[in-house]
Amino acid sequence: MTTIPRSETHLAVLVVLGLTHLLNDMMQSLIPASYPILKEVYALDFVQIGMITLTFQIAGAMLQPVIGIVTDRHPAPYSPVVGMMFTLSGLVSLAFAHGYGAILVSVALIGIGSSIFHPEATRTARYAAGGKQGLAQGIFQVGGQAGGALGPVFAALIVVPWGQPSLAWFAVTALLAMALLTWIGSKQRQLSAEFHAMRTQRNAARAPVPHAPVTIGVGLFVLTFLMFTKNTYGESFRSFYTFYLIERFGLSIPASQMMLFVFLLAAAVGVLIGGIVGDRIGRYRIIWISVLGPLPLTLILPYADLFWTGVLTIMINLIMASAFASILIYAMDLLPNRIGLIGGLFYGLNFGLGGIAAAFLGVLADSYGVEAVYQLCAFLPLAGLLTWFLPRLDEGAGT
Template sequence: MASTHVVNDLYQGAIPAMLPLLMSQRHYSYAAVSGLAFAASGVSSLFQPLFGVLSDRKPRSWLVPAGFGTAAFGVVAAGLSGSYLVTWLCVALAGIGIAAYHPPATSEARAAGGSSQKAMSVFSVGGTLGGSLAPTLVTLVIGSMGFASSYLLAVPALVMVVLWVLRGPWMRWRGYTPAASLTTGASAKAAAHDPDRTDDWRSFTRLVAVIIGWSIPFVTVTSMVSLHAQRDLGQPAGAGAAVLTAYTAAGAVGTLLGGWVGDRYGRMTSIRIGYLVALPALLGIAWAPTFPVLVVSTVLFGTAMFLPFSAQVTLAQDYLPNRPGTASGLTLGMAMAAGGLCSPAFGWLADSAGLRTTFYALLAVFIVPALLALRLPDRNVPASPTQSTNSGAEADFARNS
């Protein structure tokens, strides 16, 4: 599952990596590229709750390869298209594919890893690694050979589809049970009478508010930090791609570190530390007078932002134990949509007042979710009978192996 996450988020990261090239080769404005970020992270993310509900009702593992396959097609088509409207529609299609992937994949990863924060961090870091590879891949393919070579970006998805087809029977032979099936049949009836497994919508709503505040600076920094290095600090395009790669790579480190901290000291510790460290790091990005200061601040910000990532996913699923797909869809979809919805506004601000002012405005916005994150309650939901049976089957498989 982590490997599929690498491929899926490779295409999610390819879109912001393409934005500077679109500005230089197709002469798009800040507002235009922010509109593309809106198509990818905003409009597309609104579909994730729908896919979450679908994955809760019935296991639909086919959405995993269909999701990253659609994302690959959208990215390739966006690179080959000529008009802005067609490019926007193709980017939105890629985002819908990404939306289709995340809820079922996250639910299956949670079913496989149980309550372990490290397990969820391994799955999550797959996406972060994919995003960190995207700028380099896009620069090598499009930056060196032009948008006409965009079809080469489809290779990772084609390879993973083949691996998924080969891997599928092995997962079923092991007795693997997707999380979507945990809320059906006898387990659902038992959960309805178990107070420890009731859905806590109030706490979940507060968490969604926190993630909305998290997504706004995350999406905007992802879209604009490379441009910040080039336009404000006079760096070449390669340096801009490097700082974006460093940002997403730092996120991978932060994701794994957050899983370790969550298992050792509690997931609320990783959530609170992440938000408190991210605030001064974002200030450093806005203030950075030189490129090295920008790199250090960006790396620290990426690490801190992803420190609470896996903990937020498992916490959302524990707030809604009877609807893990819905929890994943709403937190990774509807909440993340806020970042894309706000992208055009910050793009217009960047056009009129500059990127530094935009980053300072992000800092002011980010203070609110940081304060809310400090007051989130923890919740540990006991495993369902289906989860226990599945864990026992996997243990038997391990002993027999």
């Protein structure tokens, strides 16, 4: 029996990469975490709040697939540093914005920064993974999820008491991320050489069978739709959870931000567990569990009291987030030579589809109340039934 070679897993690179993802997504998460303040200062309605999210998410979605295609052909290991420059400028601009239009421009700059960051960072995680793709994507994504969870905490501790201009203080985190990304960029040549040498040896030992176009098309459609439903449910919390807690249970802004932090922290734990378990039991099983499993909990949530609202939201996000690494790797296995495109496409979808959902949910919240948002979103996990149509892949053959 031929032994399939495995390259070394570069944990130091993955940890630092995860840290830069944490810093990137923490700065982004300050946007929705600041919504209660912006809503009060500028007398915004929920439709305008949804449009801020839509602007941010669309700006972060449009460029990502394009950048992924370009970097597949011409790898640009230092492009995430450029992306962080856009994020830095957008964050400072948001801190001193004095009108709704300036807010939209500021969040668009932050979205563009994210669109440049993710494709090449995803490629680096793939190269540094060795034979542990689930672990690698789990570490990378747990950084992003943890960063997203920290935004509400910093908003409660810093932005609420010190006001909108305090957002500029977080520019130092962008400078730190730029320094770390410069170090990671210097490692990519070595990581790329190891990865492609391992693939060459693996292909010589067992020639890969290309997937049929129909298989690729069906697989990407199902994965995209599952991502859309997951993002819609997640966006209902990122944009409107604090308003829901304030309106229904009378919580203060800081208290509601801390509950949002706990909800988002559960996602960080979920993606890491999902990545590790996916390496053991397979991506297909993890996706089934993650997308359909939360359904009973989401149906109960709109009718729960404050304590059980907290418990249920943690459980829902823990389960729901566990599939993201598996969805991403599944897509990479369908198109193994298009890592940048897949990274850009799925992180881009993560932004764009979430933004569209936020705009729609904002209209719904204005028309029928915030509670109606969660009554409708409770049925979204039913989309998990589409997992049945996912093509079954030989996961052991993938890199």
